[in-house]
Amino acid sequence: MAQDPMHNQLALWLQGQGASASVNETILALARSAVAIDREIRLAAIGRGQQAQTSENVQGEDQKTLDVVSNQIVMEHLAGLDHIAAMVSEEVEHPILPSAIGPQADQVVCFDPLDGSSNIASNCPIGTIFSILGVEGGDRKISEANILAASGKQLAAGYVLYGPATVLVVTTTRHVAMFALDPDGDGFMLVNDRLTIPETCSNWSINASYERYWDTAITTYVRECVAGREGPRGRDFNTRWSAAMVADIHRLFFDGGVFIYPALKKPGSETGKLRFFYEANPMALLAHRAGGRAIASGPDILDIRPTGIHQRVPVIIGSREEVDRIAALYG
Ligand code: P6P
Numbered sequence: 001m002a003q004d005p006m007h008n009q010l011a012l013w014l015q016g017q018g019a020s021a022s023v024n025e026t027i028l029a030l031a032r033s034a035v036a037i038d039r040e041i042r043l044a045a046i047g048r049g050q051q052a053q054t055s056e057n058v059q060g061e062d063q064k065t066l067d068v069v070s071n072q073i074v075m076e077h078l079a080g081l082d083h084i085a086a087m088v089s090e091e092v093e094h095p096i097l098p099s100a101i102g103p104q105a106d107q108v109v110c111f112d113p114l115d116g117s118s119n120i121a122s123n124c125p126i127g128t129i130f131s132i133l134g135v136e137g138g139d140r141k142i143s144e145a146n147i148l149a150a151s152g153k154q155l156a157a158g159y160v161l162y163g164p165a166t167v168l169v170v171t172t173t174r175h176v177a178m179f180a181l182d183p184d185g186d187g188f189m190l191v192n193d194r195l196t197i198p199e200t201c202s203n204w205s206i207n208a209s210y211e212r213y214w215d216t217a218i219t220t221y222v223r224e225c226v227a228g229r230e231g232p233r234g235r236d237f238n239t240r241w242s243a244a245m246v247a248d249i250h251r252l253f254f255d256g257g258v259f260i261y262p263a264l265k266k267p268g269s270e271t272g273k274l275r276f277f278y279e280a281n282p283m284a285l286l287a288h289r290a291g292g293r294a295i296a297s298g299p300d301i302l303d304i305r306p307t308g309i310h311q312r313v314p315v316i317i318g319s320r321e322e323v324d325r326i327a328a329l330y331g
Contacts, residue, residue, distance in 0.1 A: 006185070009189050010028065010179055011028060014027060023132055025081060025083070026081060029081060030160075032077050033074045037162070038181060041066060051065060052065045059310065074111055074113045075087060079098070083106060088147060095142075095309060106136065108132070112127075113128055116246060124247075127246025127247065128159060130158055130278070131281050134154075147309055151281065155172065156172040167191070174289065176195040176286055178191045178195050195290050200256060201318065202237045202256075204221075204222065204239055204257060204258050210266075215297070221260075221329055240257070245279055249317065258316065258322040259315065259317045261314065272313055276301075276311045280294070280304075280313050287317045293318070294316070295316050295330075
């Protein structure tokens, strides 16, 4: 794998994890795209940077200029990697297939190029989420069915959080590591080579304005937390909600806790809001590798076999003790 002098510490860590050179090359390309997105975010704040038409994305959500620009940046950095058979982007309805495909094409890269973009105007956290799936190589274009069948074959997963610092969190074969972008331009510097999620916690993250739409399990769990030390939990809890999954998930590695975006009893949200391939699945792998747990109401997220590339699933991710408690409430 070509050493990328700009991301030397990331490249060295990746090599030590034992994933294939092509997976590591994809992650370095994603790291380079994150540096470009980071710059566009900061340029946009002063009214500069790339402009793009805004419209509605395939999810029917308001598409911000930076959504479109970030999507273009990721696609450009992955284009030309001959081991990529397809891309799945939150911003694009169908799988993105390279014009020419060779026998070495054995990866599908799924990504949310800019998660939490409703936070842009208020300068609150936003992020990029990615998942690298393994598919059978071969010189034929892969189908959506091939991608669906590969949902359980994550070769790597990670995210970039554009916050006070821009950090990259990634896993390939076993551990979860965190890197921070060096403002002096030397790329992502290793900060922690073994992130874990504390087993117990006192934080819960959920959009409480939807309480009337929750099912019994979530309602019971939250009310027990709110009851605090006088209630069945015998201790006080705290709540946090960033409106950006990347930020709320990142907090789990430091304070522990549980992030919940449940199925809601309202039209269009019956299986929640978050998408399996580029939000739930990668975050579930990171949590699992860090000693946490991730379920979709009943099943573990990593055991789900989706039926669509933009399928939404309920998401309950965090400290094992808390997720186990919620799983027990689902019975
Ligand atoms: P709500 C951002 O739009 C996102 O996809 C996640 O990053 C975030 O956790 C969630 O939706 C916020 O949803 O309904 O609270 O606005």
